[in-house]
Amino acid sequence: MLGYILRRILLLVPVLLGLSILVFAIARLLPGDPVTLAAGPNATAADVASVAREFGLDRPLPVQYWNYLTGVLRGDWGVSIFTRRPVAEDLKAYLPATLELVLAAMGLAIVIGIPAGLMAAVWRNKWPDFLSRAVSLGAISMPRFFLGLVFQLLFAMWLGWLPLSGRFPLTEDPPPFLTGLLTVDALAAGQFHAFGVALSHLALPAIAMCLSPLATIMRMMRSSTIEVLQQDYVLTERALGLSQRLILFKYVLKNAISSTLTVIGLYVGWLLGGTVLVETVFDWPGIGLYATQAVLTQDFMPIIGVTLCIGAIFVTVNLVVDMLYGLLNPKVRYQ
Amino acid sequence: MPAPLTNDEILLEIDDLNLTMRSFEGEIQVLNGVTFSVRRGEIWGIVGETGSGKSLTGLSVSRLVPTPPGRYLRGAVRFQGRDMLAQTEETMRTLRGRRIGMIFQDPTTNLNPAFRIGTQLVDVALHAARLEPSLLGLEAGASRRARRKAAEKHAVAMLEKVGIPNAAARLRDYPHQFSGGMKQRVLIAMALIGRPDLLVADEPTTALDVSVQAQILRLIHGLVGEHNLGVLFITHNLGVVAQLCTHVAVMYAGAIVESGTVREVLKNPRHDYTRGLLASVPTPSMKRGELRGLAGGALAAEPLAPPPPRAEPGPVVLSVENVEKHFAGARRGLFGREAPVVALQDVSLSIRRGESFGLVGESGSGKTTLTRCILQLEKISAGRIVFDGIDLTSHSAREMQALRSRIQIVFQDPYASLNPRMTIRDIIAEPLDIHHGKIGLTPRQRTDRAAELLEQVGLGPQHLNRFPHEFSGGQRQRIGIARALAPKPDFLILDEPTSALDVSVQAQVLNLLHDLQSRLGLTYFFISHDLGVIRYICDRVALIHRGKLVEQGETEAVFTNPRSDYAKMLLAAMPDPDPDRSPLLRA
Numbered sequence: 053m054l055g056y057i058l059r060r061i062l063l064l065v066p067v068l069l070g071l072s073i074l075v076f077a078i079a080r081l082l083p084g085d086p087v088t089l090a091a092g093p094n095a096t097a098a099d100v101a102s103v104a105r106e107f108g109l110d111r112p113l114p115v116q117y118w119n120y121l122t123g124v125l126r127g128d129w130g131v132s133i134f135t136r137r138p139v140a141e142d143l144k145a146y147l148p149a150t151l152e153l154v155l156a157a158m159g160l161a162i163v164i165g166i167p168a169g170l171m172a173a174v175w176r177n178k179w180p181d182f183l184s185r186a187v188s189l190g191a192i193s194m195p196r197f198f199l200g201l202v203f204q205l206l207f208a209m210w211l212g213w214l215p216l217s218g219r220f221p222l223t224e225d226p227p228p229f230l231t232g233l234l235t236v237d238a239l240a241a242g243q244f245h246a247f248g249v250a251l252s253h254l255a256l257p258a259i260a261m262c263l264s265p266l267a268t269i270m271r272m273m274r275s276s277t278i279e280v281l282q283q284d285y286v287l288t289e290r291a292l293g294l295s296q297r298l299i300l301f302k303y304v305l306k307n308a309i310s311s312t313l314t315v316i317g318l319y320v321g322w323l324l325g326g327t328v329l330v331e332t333v334f335d336w337p338g339i340g341l342y343a344t345q346a347v348l349t350q351d352f353m354p355i356i357g358v359t360l361c362i363g364a365i366f367v368t369v370n371l372v373v374d375m376l377y378g379l380l381n382p383k384v385r386y387q
Numbered sequence: 388m389p390a391p392l393t394n395d396e397i398l399l400e401i402d403d404l405n406l407t408m409r410s411f412e413g414e415i416q417v418l419n420g421v422t423f424s425v426r427r428g429e430i431w432g433i434v435g436e437t438g439s440g441k442s443l444t445g446l447s448v449s450r451l452v453p454t455p456p457g458r459y460l461r462g463a464v465r466f467q468g469r470d471m472l473a474q475t476e477e478t479m480r481t482l483r484g485r486r487i488g489m490i491f492q493d494p495t496t497n498l499n500p501a502f503r504i505g506t507q508l509v510d511v512a513l514h515a516a517r518l519e520p521s522l523l524g525l526e527a528g529a530s531r532r533a534r535r536k537a538a539e540k541h542a543v544a545m546l547e548k549v550g551i552p553n554a555a556a557r558l559r560d561y562p563h564q565f566s567g568g569m570k571q572r573v574l575i576a577m578a579l580i581g582r583p584d585l586l587v588a589d590e591p592t593t594a595l596d597v598s599v600q601a602q603i604l605r606l607i608h609g610l611v612g613e614h615n616l617g618v619l620f621i622t623h624n625l626g627v628v629a630q631l632c633t634h635v636a637v638m639y640a641g642a643i644v645e646s647g648t649v650r651e652v653l654k655n656p657r658h659d660y661t662r663g664l665l666a667s668v669p670t671p672s673m674k675r676g677e678l679r680g681l682a683g684g685a686l687a688a689e690p691l692a693p694p695p696p697r698a699e700p701g702p703v704v705l706s707v708e709n710v711e712k713h714f715a716g717a718r719r720g721l722f723g724r725e726a727p728v729v730a731l732q733d734v735s736l737s738i739r740r741g742e743s744f745g746l747v748g749e750s751g752s753g754k755t756t757l758t759r760c761i762l763q764l765e766k767i768s769a770g771r772i773v774f775d776g777i778d779l780t781s782h783s784a785r786e787m788q789a790l791r792s793r794i795q796i797v798f799q800d801p802y803a804s805l806n807p808r809m810t811i812r813d814i815i816a817e818p819l820d821i822h823h824g825k826i827g828l829t830p831r832q833r834t835d836r837a838a839e840l841l842e843q844v845g846l847g848p849q850h851l852n853r854f855p856h857e858f859s860g861g862q863r864q865r866i867g868i869a870r871a872l873a874p875k876p877d878f879l880i881l882d883e884p885t886s887a888l889d890v891s892v893q894a895q896v897l898n899l900l901h902d903l904q905s906r907l908g909l910t911y912f913f914i915s916h917d918l919g920v921i922r923y924i925c926d927r928v929a930l931i932h933r934g935k936l937v938e939q940g941e942t943e944a945v946f947t948n949p950r951s952d953y954a955k956m957l958l959a960a961m962p963d964p965d966p967d968r969s970p971l972l973r974a
Contacts, residue, residue: 055718284496291449291491292511292577293484302510306501380501382561 148232169273505558515581626962
């Protein structure tokens with residue numbers, strides 16, 4: 053098992069290197085010239101050349117790549133041509149917001165989706181099954197930004213239960229920076245009021261975001277549970293008198309959950325890359341808005357930085373999923 | 388509590404049991420007045436073919452038939468005096484695993500793959516002792532921890548009893564770390580850990596090799612004596628019944644057609660169906676052409692095909708010369724690998740034109756690897772395979788493609804080897820499309836050829852537009868044979884072609900193969916683990932064990948005068964449907 057993990061971690065290196073080369077090349081090959089854009093409308097050719105020199109853009113592409121790569125290893129992710137702010141600092145500010153949102157959404161989706169899927173399978177073709185299927189169909193067919201708007205209308209405007217948008221109001225004192233996830237930081241510092249504020253802002257965007265993975269997890273869980281319930285060993289377990297509860301929550305669950313786990317891993321990447329609509333609707337200061345801004349102005353360094361971060365998180369999550377898979381399935385473990 | 392138990396108490400009484408199943412075609416009666424009773428110490432064999440209702444009878448004992456779609460019309464299942472059809476589900480649960488233990492057919496699918504066997508055994512033990520802590524040697528109200536500890540001790544003792552070496556350490560192993568026979572032992576331990584009075588075993592040895600089967604039968608026999616159990620042993624194998632059972636009930640179409648002591652029924656069968664069943668089993672002592680089939684539940688009057696003439700053996704058509712096959716070992720550590728797995732070791736054999744050459748071996752012996760090597764689906768590690776003077780191993784994939792029409796294969800599982808979404812016409816014509824290449828056949832020719840092939844295997848043109856699921860197992864295997872014959876091969880590999888079939892159907896397919904061989908001059912390479920089938924169909928035979936050929940020669944010589952220990956062991960382990968030859972019952 054240890055050898056397997058080490059081998060997989062070693063494999064991450066070429067994957068991330070390949071990703072960085074790809075992203076670097078594509079960001080530079082895009083049509084349009086950010087240097088001219090950044091130098092301003094009245095810039096002379098000499099001004100443009102000096103901006104290019106300032107950012108090292110006059111050197112050959114491989115040299116630029118090499119400088120970038122060595123920089124990243126030292127913690128220097130380059131500087132935005134447009135805002136002239138270091139990308140590393142921006143990432144540190146925006147990435148935790150998105151991560152918090154995605155983690156909360158995935159957490160909700162898992163905590164609700166897995167038991168709901170199990171129940172739907174056990175009461176197949178009875179009302180819990182029909183209910184879960186109706187909910188999941190609705191959740192999948194409605195776009196996230198639309199759901200976001202509906203939630204804002206319902207819970208913020210009409211009922212007034214939750215704040216309309218934003219992540220943390222300027223009028224409140226934010227918790228001391230630890231992980232950048234405000235809810236976690238507030239709890240760690242023992243500031244329960246701040247936790248409540250952060251949570252109330254997190255709730256709506258997280259729910260809007262969780263519905264689609266929730267529906268998928270529920271459906272996956274339902275079909276894999278139905279399949280497992282038909283396995284011979286379930287009949288044996290019943291024939292030897294084990295209780296329905298023990299069979300379901302112990303023996304069936306562990307077998308049924310592995311395919312769902314794969315879906316969860318894939319969804320994390322999908323959510324990370326697709327937060328921009330929800331962030332726009334809820335004015336959430338995350339990486340999605342930051343990346344969109346960078347793409348619109350063709351600002352290389354932020355684009356590359358964001359893509360690399362998402363890529364790294366995605367492969368790491370999937371590595372964790374594969375390891376969990378090994379834990380769940382002893383046959384995989386020893387290969 | 389039931390009254391104190393006498394030694395020959397009636398454990399189970401099934402009385403005029405009638406069960407229907409709802410299906411798309413309406414309600415079908417699947418059990419039709421089943422009646423018998425089992426006393427302590429008796430081993431009842433329930434014999435029948437697919438769909439005879441034997442498994443549903445077994446499941447009815449613990450009321451495990453789902454209702455609906457099942458519905459009991461009439462009759463009773465009484466276990467130790469209780470009417471099982473009237474108990475609450477909660478009462479049934481206290482009986483399951485405690486008073487009634489069950490084992491099912493396939494040990495690889497009946498253990499939960501995601502849990503250590505210790506966990507599974509302990510849970511069953513804890514369940515059985517829930518109301519009776521004394522089963523685990525505990526007082527009522529013992530702590531959770533004490534119960535778990537006692538259950539674990541009990542599990543180790545049980546594993547030792549069923550013959551699992553080093554039991555305490557193996558509790559922590561997962562099912563896939565056990566061989567098939569060992570898994571079945573674990574399942575037997577699970578079924579017996581609650582000290583049941585009745586054991587229901589549904590085809591517990593069907594998925595096992597004969598040598599392992601013999602061990603498991605001996606184990607069950609021993610446990611019955613030791614614990615004074617009653618056993619319901621459901622099987623399709625008359626040989627196994629003759630070896631193990633004291634009584635037998637023969638089922639056909641949901642009803643018991645004949646029952647009694649094993650000797651009465653198997654020595655002097657009164658019912659036609661029983662006689663037919665007995666005549667359909669190829670036994671090691673049976674000669675070619677003696678095998679009969681069953682027609683509509685009765686013995687067919689004549690052997691289905693006349694014994695084929697023994698042609699003079701022709702020249703060698705396939706020779707396998709010193710073939711080795713190694714597979715890369717499992718990964719280990721960061722970059723390492725374990726030692727390669729040697730699947731075939733110095734295998735040499737030669738098959739002559741027009742003969743049937745048998746290859747016998749148990750699971751994991753290398754039979755399938757060898758056929759895959761012959762078909763060039765695997766590259767061999769060393770040696771040569773020569774077909775009709777052409778060295779297959781030195782051929783490119785493209786050159787091999789031309790030869791493939793001459794070497795065809797019929798697979799073991801007729802349910803898995805036909806594409807469910809293709810019509811029979813397309814299934815049979817697919818090899819024609821491939822091997823006629825660019826020339827192509829007109830649709831008319833294609834249909835004619837497919838119809839002709841179907842007729843050769845005893846089906847007809849009316850079947851051309853149907854789909855595989857409309858056919859029985861035996862018919863599907865005929866379709867598989869027709870497909871293999873489509874490109875007009877002269878060499879046919881038959882990989883356990885009858886092991887998924889009922890004996891009566893097996894007899895028909897074997898006779899069909901005989902018939903085709905004599906008409907078309909085919910050479911057969913026949914792979915089987917069933918010595919009876921091999922002896923019936925093969926001229927010469929080779930025995931493979933752990934990747935090595937341990938014996939080969941004329942079939943008659945190998946069977947009457949085996950030289951290797953392995954051959955002797957296999958022959959001794961083969962269950963003979965004659966109760967007088969049972970080593971267990973004689974003792």
